Amino acid sequence: MLENQQTLFERVGGKQAIGELVDKFYDRVVADPELKPFFKNVSMDKIRRMQREFFSAALDGPNIYTGRPLGYVHHGRGITKHHFSLYVGHLIHTLQGCALKEQDVQDIISRISTYADEITGDAASGG
Template sequence: MTDTTTAISMFERIGGRATIDALVDRFYDRMDTLPEAKIIRAMHADDLGPIRDVLKRYLTEWTGGPRLYTPEKGHPRLRQRHFGFSIGDAERDAWMLCMRGAMEQTITDAVARQDLDKALSSLADWMRNLP
């Protein structure tokens, strides 16, 4: 028996575009309302609409879906794009708190959710730019 999860993209495993859209919406809803997320909410504009769209396009592509981000924005260069923000453990943890809650609300496949959590945790760790 072969492991079919390696042949299927994360995008497909979690439910495609509808799930990415719901995930990002729940993520920013949590960021906008959780007191624990205040530290990262302050890094964003009052209107979260434009950044929601950017994250939806980025995560769609990052998880193996259609190329929606790079044709418009170019290479993600995530750390470079975030250097203007102080990102340490507290910011990473707040971001992951919002993302984990959003994943719980939107991704029904527990194994896919765990795999995505692992990948996003690594990404969040890499984004830190404070000692």
């Protein structure tokens, strides 16, 4: 299959690569003193499992995200655009350490950023 015909999931390296990516990424996220409090009293095994599913689905992989809607899961947690920006920054650094093409990194960031309003609660504030 030609590169431009592959899904982003395939270009990243598939299921195993997504699993490794999520593990490295969340190691960075929970080490961040501003983001760590959001993960207090939550199962990191569950978070990582759901994030593997989420990333696979978001990158056109074969998995379907079975978790609750993002707006519901993150509602009332005090996540701001600043927090989301920190999260994305850790994702960028993680992706850049995975020997991906710059275009693939940008495509992943673009896809994940489409969920910013749901995660920060800004989607509900518009109307």
